[in-house]
Amino acid sequence: MDMLFKALNDPARREILDLLRQKDGQSLSQLEAHFDMTRFGVMKHLKLLEDAGLVLTRKHGRFKYHYLNPLPLQEMLDRWVAPFLQPQASAVNALKLKLETETRMGKPDFMMQT
Amino acid sequence: MDMLFKALNDPARREILDLLRQKDGQSLSQLEAHFDMTRFGVMKHLKLLEDAGLVLTRKHGRFKYHYLNPLPLQEMLDRWVAPFLQPQASAVNALKLKLETETRMGKPDFMMQT
DNA sequence: TTTTTATGTTACCATATTGTCACGTGACTG
DNA sequence: CAGTCACGTGACAATATGGTAACATAAAAA
Numbered sequence: 606m607d608m609l610f611k612a613l614n615d616p617a618r619r620e621i622l623d624l625l626r627q628k629d630g631q632s633l634s635q636l637e638a639h640f641d642m643t644r645f646g647v648m649k650h651l652k653l654l655e656d657a658g659l660v661l662t663r664k665h666g667r668f669k670y671h672y673l674n675p676l677p678l679q680e681m682l683d684r685w686v687a688p689f690l691q692p693q694a695s696a697v698n699a700l701k702l703k704l705e706t707e708t709r710m711g712k713p714d715f716m717m718q719t
Numbered sequence: 720m721d722m723l724f725k726a727l728n729d730p731a732r733r734e735i736l737d738l739l740r741q742k743d744g745q746s747l748s749q750l751e752a753h754f755d756m757t758r759f760g761v762m763k764h765l766k767l768l769e770d771a772g773l774v775l776t777r778k779h780g781r782f783k784y785h786y787l788n789p790l791p792l793q794e795m796l797d798r799w800v801a802p803f804l805q806p807q808a809s810a811v812n813a814l815k816l817k818l819e820t821e822t823r824m825g826k827p828d829f830m831m832q833t
Numbered sequence: 834t835t836t837t838t839a840t841g842t843t844a845c846c847a848t849a850t851t852g853t854c855a856c857g858t859g860a861c862t863g
Numbered sequence: 864c865a866g867t868c869a870c871g872t873g874a875c876a877a878t879a880t881g882g883t884a885a886c887a888t889a890a891a892a893a
Contacts, residue, residue: 607730614728615881616721619799626803634839646882648841667839667890675803682804685733686796689740689789729851748869760852762871781860781869 606684609677612657617642618650622659622673630663630670720798723791726771731756732764736773736787744777744784 612618617640624636637647651671654660658677663670726732731754738750751761765785768774772791777784 610724610728610733611880613799614724617881619724622799622803632839642881643883644840645842645884649881664840669840673803678800678803682796682800685727685736686792686800689736689787689792690796725850731851746869756851757853758870759854759872763850763852778870783870 606680608653608657609659609681612653612659615650615653617647618654621647621650621654621671625660625671625673630672632668632670636671720794722767722771723773723795726767726773729764729767731761732768735761735764735768739774739785739787744786746782746784750785 620639621636624639625631633644633648633651636651637644640647651660654671655662658674661672661674663672734753735750738753739745747758747762747765750765751758754761765774768785769776772788775786775788777786
């Protein structure tokens with residue numbers, strides 16, 4: 606999830622997502638044409654997008670095609686958007702979150718007999 | 720929008736959002752207690768969250784209380800999530816559909832015993 | 834084969850970000 | 864008033880990030 610937010614935290618990378626939304630499966634050179642950046646800069650951004658799982662690639666001959674993968678965005682929506690927009694609808698999630706937090710911070714009081 | 724992604728791109732800041740979701744309107748000292756960081760570190764994170772509009776503050780005497788503001792998340796959903804998940808549906812409908820689906824699927828796992 | 838095209842790798846630099854330290858401000862309490 | 868208490872500001876070192884340059888690989892075309 607950390608990689609996802611990092612990937613989204615850059616205008617160039619978000620523009621790449623928009624470009625792929627307009628036309629999925631573009632190659633590096635095609636994407637590069639839309640930027641002032643050098644090809645290597647674009648490649649780095651694509652690598653980050655790949656690491657975040659937002660972009661999947663498929664090599665075919667000399668070309669490497671890039672495809673959008675919406676799944677990470679769906680997960681972000683579930684975890685970091687919807688629960689904050691509809692608090693009453695996610696009361697269950699609040700409890701879940703509470704339990705997760707307690708686990709991260711150590712066992713709760715009633716388990717502390719050792 | 721750039722500030723929003725920057726604000727979200729840090730585990731500490733996302734944890735602050737979770738803390739405020741559990742209990743809105745906490746002061747700096749209250750939030751600080753949950754971190755290993757120093758108070759100043761937490762303050763910096765809060766400033767970024769404020770700049771992104773995710774957290775609104777209200778001073779009352781010596782205390783400064785912090786409140787969640789879901790509006791930026793709504794905007795992010797409209798611009799950077801929904802269009803990628805359901806290209807032909809409106810953003811609001813996307814969230815509605817999602818919540819309805821969750822409801823149909825019943826209670827989550829951790830409530831299933833007994 | 835030679836050349837061109839598309840992509841990949843290593844190294845490097847300028848800048849931004851993270852978190853801390855020291856010190857300052859403003860408000861309640863005794 | 865004097866003393867805490869909660870919060871704020873400025874400077875600083877360590878690290879991460881964004882972008883470039885030079886060089887390398889690999890597939891198609893001539």
